[in-house]
Amino acid sequence: MTSIRRRLLLSLFGLWITVWAAVALTTLDRSGHEVGELMDAQMAQLARVLREISLTDPQPAAKATPQALSAVGHPYESKLSYQRWLGDRLVASFGVAPVTPLAATIGFSDQEFGGARWRVFGLPGNAPDEVLFVAQSDTIREELIHFLTIQALKPILWSLPVSVLLMWLAVGEGLRPLYRLARSIGRRSAERLEPIDGDGVPAEIRPLTAALNDLMERLDQALAAERRFAADASHELRTPFAIIRTYAQIARRSGDPAERQAALDNLIRGVDRASRLISQLLILARLQGEPRATGRGVASLVRAAARVVADWQTDAQAAALTLTAAAAEGEPGVVAVPAAALGILIGNLVENGLKYTPPGGWVQVAIGSGRGSVALRVTDSGPGIPAADRERVFDRFYRPPGQAQPGSGLGLAIVRRICDLYGLRIEIRDGADGVGLSVLVIFPEPSGSPKAHPP
Structure with missing residues (x-):
């Protein structure tokens, strides 16, 4: 050692x-x-x-x-x-x-x-x-x-010997602040992460102390977020599983085939809702633990949008909705975000649009670029979101009053987290002619990135 x-x-x-x-x-x-x-x-x-x-x-x-030499002389x-x-x-x-x-x-x-x-x-x-x-x-x-x-x-x-002793004492005295710092850190725990006092700390150790204080601050925030997330998840999961249990009990006790079939159908929908909620929770938990990650890779926004639209096309047709993707010819839409994160971001926006748009409506994914940025716009012909709720909809588990569609309130929270991770700007606006809702995400173009054949 x-x-x-x-x-x-x-x-x-x-x-x-x-x-x-x-x-x-x-x-x-x-x-x-x-x-x-x-x-x-x-x-x-x-x-x-x-x-x-x-x-x-x-x-x-x-x-x-x-x-001859003298006998009384010197050698x-x-x-x-x-x-x-x-x-x-x-x-x-x-x-x-x-x-x-x-x-x-x-x-x-x-x-x-x-x-x-x-x-x-x-x-x-x-x-x-x-x-x-x-x-x-x-x-x-x-x-x-x-x-x-x-x-x-x-x-x-x-x-x-004196020099050795003095050097030993001098080195010990010089390292004493490190020992004090180690004891100070050793007394802390997950419940006690206050900053280290910088008074009397030598100049050589101050960068280390500042880095430790920054680390403990981020750790304290992460632990607090985990505690809040665990409490919220526990609260949100309790409801769908209670509903599933209720429908299961109804199906077991009912002697009426029609009532039993209805209970089983509701049970399946409850399981689907719980599965979707758990999937969203897992995605959000993974994103919560990641640091800011700008510049980790590049991907084509056009290709990512095309894959998402293809994946949700069946659901759109089942709901009698038109789902399309539009981009200028030759537009590569290269952005500094990995393809996996792009898929989650676009998928959540498209799912929200499909969920809240009435039958016969439409959802469009459009991509354009200009002035050093690339824009993703997901627009639907649904009822939109009141201006007073457009900031709060990014909070976890928040759903505007009067929502009839089932949901967990996590979709836009996940989108906001991805935007924070990769330095993106997101805005919620009214749709064209004031009809529907338009979600705009601004991506800065990666400097020196390839313009062709991104992943």
Whole structure:
């Protein structure tokens, strides 16, 4: 499981180690440079001192032997060597210098002899053919460099435990607001979804807090809608099932074949009404749980209307009604709504038109486009809806007073929900010449959508 604390601590430890390694390498490099400069200067100074001393011995011995180290001296004496040459004749030497010249050139150079590396400085002497060589073992420099580097890094090494502790405490303190937020959310339940208090919340967590508050607000609204929906559905389902039970009891007790047949016919109509109500409830429940869904796909409004009209043609003929669909030639009617949702929307509008239009009347589905939008108009020759009730008819289970036709009051509520989901505008108007009812749905055309062969 990923842990923010672990990731932060590992990142900080890695950063601390990287910085420490960089400091160590830099210290080692600078110590080596400065020690080299100091030692080279000392060697050059020593060579010049020896050259001045050689002025007191203008007649050097014909042959020189290496001098023995002092018993009361310093161990570093064995790390220093000296030679004095007159031409090709060694006239003086000190330390472990060989009998051959320490170097072949004047100035500084690096040499190897006696199984070790040496830094050698050659200086011209007082005589024309006199040369002085001073050699220093590299071990002196290495020991001094290591000593200086370790001494410089000791404070950083000693601070490691303190740094680890401080980083642990700092990370814990930095994550404390997250723990408080987690406890605050953990105390909430489905019945307690008030917003999280943003006072004292760090700026980095405010987007998370705002998103959680928005989520809880939407969840609270969804739960409230579900509770209202459950209460309404329970109330609405009680009536048709009570009627079904009544007609079933009549059919069981009746001895009159005609009365029994009438009761069975009413029972079948009650079952059909309950089935339609349950189907509408299921559709509405599914739509209630969906977020706003503009741009999920495109479909042809013309094709969807043609399919719906074909599906309801039998019902229209049985009710002695004329059901037609009209669209301009070549009109694709492409809209940013899936074909399934279009079918439900147009189907509910057509069903309402057929249900409330008297025999001999007509219902027409017309499609047109212009100015970046596509319009669907479902018009019927029925009695229409009073202006005072045209907003309320979109409420669930609402039916205007005086309705004789059976229904659940969910058809237009489902249409309104689909319009809300896909950003559509819906209007209820009077029909042509003030006769009947016209429902207008405005679809914005999808930008860049294909104009041919949509689903």
